[in-house]
Amino acid sequence: MNTTNDLSTLRIHGERLWRSLMELARIGGTDKGGVCRLALTDLDRQGRDLVTRWAREAGMEVTVDRIGNVFMRRPGRNNALPPVMTGSHIDTQPTGGKFDGNYGVLAGLEVVRTLNDHGIETEAPIEVAFWTNEEGSRFVPVMMGSGVFAGAFSLEHAYAATDVDGRTVREELERIGYIGDEEPGQHPMGAYFETHIEQGPVLEDAGVTIGVVPGVLGIRWFDCTVTGMEAHAGPTPMALRRDALQVATTLMQEVVASALRHGPHGRGTVGMVQVHPNSRNVIPGRVKFSIDVRNMSDELVDRQAREIRDLAARLQAQTGLSIVIEPVSTYPAQAFDTGCIQAIERAAQGLGYSHMPVVSGAGHDAVYAARLAPTGMIFIPCKDGISHNEIEDAEPEHITAGCNVLLHVMLERAGL
Amino acid sequence: MNTTNDLSTLRIHGERLWRSLMELARIGGTDKGGVCRLALTDLDRQGRDLVTRWAREAGMEVTVDRIGNVFMRRPGRNNALPPVMTGSHIDTQPTGGKFDGNYGVLAGLEVVRTLNDHGIETEAPIEVAFWTNEEGSRFVPVMMGSGVFAGAFSLEHAYAATDVDGRTVREELERIGYIGDEEPGQHPMGAYFETHIEQGPVLEDAGVTIGVVPGVLGIRWFDCTVTGMEAHAGPTPMALRRDALQVATTLMQEVVASALRHGPHGRGTVGMVQVHPNSRNVIPGRVKFSIDVRNMSDELVDRQAREIRDLAARLQAQTGLSIVIEPVSTYPAQAFDTGCIQAIERAAQGLGYSHMPVVSGAGHDAVYAARLAPTGMIFIPCKDGISHNEIEDAEPEHITAGCNVLLHVMLERAGL
Numbered sequence: 001m002n003t004t005n006d007l008s009t010l011r012i013h014g015e016r017l018w019r020s021l022m023e024l025a026r027i028g029g030t031d032k033g034g035v036c037r038l039a040l041t042d043l044d045r046q047g048r049d050l051v052t053r054w055a056r057e058a059g060m061e062v063t064v065d066r067i068g069n070v071f072m073r074r075p076g077r078n079n080a081l082p083p084v085m086t087g088s089h090i091d092t093q094p095t096g097g098k099f100d101g102n103y104g105v106l107a108g109l110e111v112v113r114t115l116n117d118h119g120i121e122t123e124a125p126i127e128v129a130f131w132t133n134e135e136g137s138r139f140v141p142v143m144m145g146s147g148v149f150a151g152a153f154s155l156e157h158a159y160a161a162t163d164v165d166g167r168t169v170r171e172e173l174e175r176i177g178y179i180g181d182e183e184p185g186q187h188p189m190g191a192y193f194e195t196h197i198e199q200g201p202v203l204e205d206a207g208v209t210i211g212v213v214p215g216v217l218g219i220r221w222f223d224c225t226v227t228g229m230e231a232h233a234g235p236t237p238m239a240l241r242r243d244a245l246q247v248a249t250t251l252m253q254e255v256v257a258s259a260l261r262h263g264p265h266g267r268g269t270v271g272m273v274q275v276h277p278n279s280r281n282v283i284p285g286r287v288k289f290s291i292d293v294r295n296m297s298d299e300l301v302d303r304q305a306r307e308i309r310d311l312a313a314r315l316q317a318q319t320g321l322s323i324v325i326e327p328v329s330t331y332p333a334q335a336f337d338t339g340c341i342q343a344i345e346r347a348a349q350g351l352g353y354s355h356m357p358v359v360s361g362a363g364h365d366a367v368y369a370a371r372l373a374p375t376g377m378i379f380i381p382c383k384d385g386i387s388h389n390e391i392e393d394a395e396p397e398h399i400t401a402g403c404n405v406l407l408h409v410m411l412e413r414a415g416l
Numbered sequence: 417m418n419t420t421n422d423l424s425t426l427r428i429h430g431e432r433l434w435r436s437l438m439e440l441a442r443i444g445g446t447d448k449g450g451v452c453r454l455a456l457t458d459l460d461r462q463g464r465d466l467v468t469r470w471a472r473e474a475g476m477e478v479t480v481d482r483i484g485n486v487f488m489r490r491p492g493r494n495n496a497l498p499p500v501m502t503g504s505h506i507d508t509q510p511t512g513g514k515f516d517g518n519y520g521v522l523a524g525l526e527v528v529r530t531l532n533d534h535g536i537e538t539e540a541p542i543e544v545a546f547w548t549n550e551e552g553s554r555f556v557p558v559m560m561g562s563g564v565f566a567g568a569f570s571l572e573h574a575y576a577a578t579d580v581d582g583r584t585v586r587e588e589l590e591r592i593g594y595i596g597d598e599e600p601g602q603h604p605m606g607a608y609f610e611t612h613i614e615q616g617p618v619l620e621d622a623g624v625t626i627g628v629v630p631g632v633l634g635i636r637w638f639d640c641t642v643t644g645m646e647a648h649a650g651p652t653p654m655a656l657r658r659d660a661l662q663v664a665t666t667l668m669q670e671v672v673a674s675a676l677r678h679g680p681h682g683r684g685t686v687g688m689v690q691v692h693p694n695s696r697n698v699i700p701g702r703v704k705f706s707i708d709v710r711n712m713s714d715e716l717v718d719r720q721a722r723e724i725r726d727l728a729a730r731l732q733a734q735t736g737l738s739i740v741i742e743p744v745s746t747y748p749a750q751a752f753d754t755g756c757i758q759a760i761e762r763a764a765q766g767l768g769y770s771h772m773p774v775v776s777g778a779g780h781d782a783v784y785a786a787r788l789a790p791t792g793m794i795f796i797p798c799k800d801g802i803s804h805n806e807i808e809d810a811e812p813e814h815i816t817a818g819c820n821v822l823l824h825v826m827l828e829r830a831g832l
Contacts, residue, residue, distance in 0.1 A: 198651060230805050232616075232805075234776070235616030236777070243672070264653070269659070269697070272695060272696050273661070360651065362648055387651070389698075
């Protein structure tokens, strides 16, 4: 056992962490160097099997709850204390990268391996979690596992979600063998920290190593359906058309325009478009598209949504086409715990890393964890700010730095 | 045999024609009352089998050429004369109607049945054709059978066209048993008439029964691909995005705006859109969409295309995103034969039907036929001007009227 003095010089094993990241990334690895490992697929199972094997090899106990969240536990001296938890997710986007989510999980594992290397025992237990279906690419809602855990929506609601082929979350959890007995949310949690690549360009632009995250932008998701009348493209004079796509494109542009009016943190994205019947010489009769708006406060993000709805109402009145905007998901803006934020700052400072506050534009499992326990997030830069992309990349030195910060905040929180 | 005097009172059997239309429409019939009978599918084969059975029952000989065009022949007194031909197509759009194409084929059959009923022999033979893959929904180019027949493109080019599953025209022709021996274009044709629903609202608006078609609009088809950079929707600040969809929507709106600037016959349609990766929380990295522009003269339609290209060049310079516009198909504007146009007018006049000139906004097999023989087209109204839609509809009295006009122009042309 090292003395407290020695612990200030304690560092994680950066190369080992990097090798684990690269090994996990081979499961679902793509030709372009990314990862396609959608939630609850066979590849997700293989990823889960590998990470839990590593955890057991590090002496951890593994438990699984009914939504497939996995908790990997390193006991403390006083196991009556709630664990200090870290974690993230290992599912990816269809054209995802190697670091999104996976880094947060394997950084936690590396903290445990480092403590094992040095025979360090903590007062409270330490746990590393990975949460089911954070991405929401295959099943909606996103952040499903942590959302059920925090009671944001019910287990039944999550179980019933279907993919494009009609398979349910419950069926797929059973199929891959990751439906546990533990009731979601019953698992104790004393504090929660999550390391993650920034997925934006702020840290890289500023040349700063550690982002201390004050909170996460509020998010609103909608589906918009514009219904006109499909007709033959040639003989239908322009004045008599009911072209759903032309009305839809005006709204798609407003999603972006409204975000620009509510800067600097406003975001607006149309990511998914379905045109019916999608034939070259037929005027589109129906267009469905997704709307994703985000901002720093719930008030601002709701204002963006209201402006889009207002334009939709005007367009409906002008054109006579039906425009329906349906809410899909709502994620409130979430501020993190002041104590956790300050602990992260202190750790970065003590380790000699440059650091700055960076708001998170993306939702994270930490948002739901923050409803149950004091929570903080640690960001590191990613190349060109790009994530949800096969070319997503991060520097080994930043990967190491973020994990060292995690090590020290967890040690401080768990106690020696 | 009737006298020439009696022939002016000769009329087709409207109910029989209607019944045949309804019976053919059951093959591929949809719940909404439309037809989905894509070219060279099993349903297309069933439709072909039914129509050729009817032709044989009416005493006609059936021949098939190498691109699957079918010619159904009623001999004349002088079979050295080239036949007076009529026809159209029996393939449909994915959400097509009962009348588009099918009316032109069955109207020809009804003319023959009527001549048989009255024992009328013509000097020249009469033929009814149906042409392969007019719609182009499954295989590009459209008007494939008549296009190969007219030498607009080669048989090999048509054979190599693939559907979304990678099946070729040649494979599918062989599979359904409609690949004949006759060399396309070797079939003689003295004149060609085609009856068709207008597929636009002009006749209905004017309350007129017969449209005498002076010609067909020129058409240009393009595929446009905008390439940006996919990235996570939340954390990527608006200013640093390379959102392919936002640039694409500006061009989609220009397709329509340019058509409006070149009225009254200008048309502009974006019918097909593919967004990549098409995920709710990923900024689109690539958008591909179709462009369909039409106008009365090749000069006007080329001007529309040039304006769209000019905006694309400006947008590429402004945004740095790549924009590629590739030509897919070009159909020149086509004027019909003055003699045929006048014969149709005379027949409508003699039958006491109201008539007016109506330009065709859609391509038809008659466009290619016009390259080989004097050609004319007869339009009838369709409900609300709607076609390429399951609710496409036409009045029995108009169906009958168009077929009566066809009967008399063919009799005049074929000679007694």
